[in-house]
Amino acid sequence: MEFINDLQTYAFLQKAFVTSIMVGIICGVIGSFIILRGMALMGDAISHAVLPGVAISYMLGINYFYGAVFTGILTAFGIGAITQNSRIKSDSSIGLVFSAFFALGVILISKAKSATDLTQILFGNVLAVRTSDMWLTLAIGSIVILAVVLFYKELLVSSFDETMAAAYGLNVRFIHYAIMFLLTLVTVASLQTVGVILVVSMLITPASTAYLLTNRLSVMVVLASFFGALSAVIGLYFSFEYNMPSGPVIALATTALFLLAFLFSPKQGIIVRKIQAFNRRKLA
């Protein structure tokens, strides 16, 4: 295949390839916990809310990483503060906080740089990944994977039965904010590849696909990572060969995989269930 030749030839393509795969893996890992904890909207919120941080970093001339992490965390705390201290429900406070941050981000970006930068940040441009971006992604990926491997037990119990976890003395609030922190890191790492708007598809869709295919959390995490990485590479391929924006292609690739699982999953697939029901009727 020509793409494989090109991959061996062009250094920029290799960087994009490595970065995409790492982004796919960590989005699958964190995404699995996000969807099981019912925090899919939170993923969307944090990814949008890093935008003003990116803009401020541009203005200050520092790496966008610092600003993005700062506003991401600020959003998580802001949402928590509104939910805990008022009668506003959590989905409303999520919508309230992230739309404000996103709006601020769009204004700041348009002041800070040209409009092309905004498009890249919003929709991703995996082919523009620089060496420093690749190393940042690899570093974030290592932190995320290490944290999940080391504290898998605590993540499992606090996602499955938070009250029991708290009863035996786990600090479940700390775990919640630790996950928000990891989510922010993952979002920042995904900026170049999928862009702010579509990070949520990488977080939610591969994990949801995996959720339809297994009854074990550990298997779900691994499958979600695989689907994430596969989608990211598909996105890279189309971006390189057909000059398409990588983010939307990746989002559609995750959706295609999800549809396959939705229709054909051995336990949950609707076509498989219809066939089983049909066979049962025939026997009866």
Added chain:
Amino acid sequence: MSDTISVKNISVSYYGKQVLENVSFTFTSGKLIGILGPNGAGKSTLMKAMLGLIPKDKGTIEINSKPIKNFRKNIAYVPQRSNIDWNFPIKVHDAVIIGTYPKLGLLRRPKKEDKEWALKCLEKVGMEDFANSQIGELSGGQQQRVFLARALAQNADYFFLDEPFVGIDVSSEEVIIGILKQLQAEGKIVFVVHHDLTKVKNYFDELILINKQLIEAGPVQQVFQPENMTRAYERPVAMLDDLEVRM
């Protein structure tokens, strides 16, 4: 060794509305205690306040005169079935292995002997044949037995069960009450939030009767009396277990 759990003057409020007011009681080892009261009486709130899961306005909970938070790893809690996501991707055996987490602490993983111990606990509740099922495939009674197995796997001294008998089949009910009585015989302290008035006398030997305030706490024969029940439920209550005995 005999343990004493004592609750002193705890009050809890949500958004300024008082849900528990000055509740106090003391129980010692080897007791199976029912927490009884009408809907909205604060039964689950009392249990959660005792465990430190919700903030309280005032009051203390002590075990052997030390704060209960020093004993957390010795506390097994079984939540209401409605609080669990039964579609969670976890199999029965793995759900019981979670019971070994508290004593493993951070960073240590369950080993072979922990997994075997979890399987033994599943056998105690008669659910070993379902070890590889996803928890959502079970009936309500079976799910409750699995969660009891998880509590047993904790090897705890203090047990807190929130409405374990709601919506379960008769045989599961018998298995569960049998195990709770066995825990009691082993000298554990077992608290059970309960709202069904039938079989109260068969299940428990001690009762905490509340309706926001403590009505009375102590031996069943003393607490489970028409006057007390009328005060708690604010109306005359049919003491259904008497009917059942007569039938």
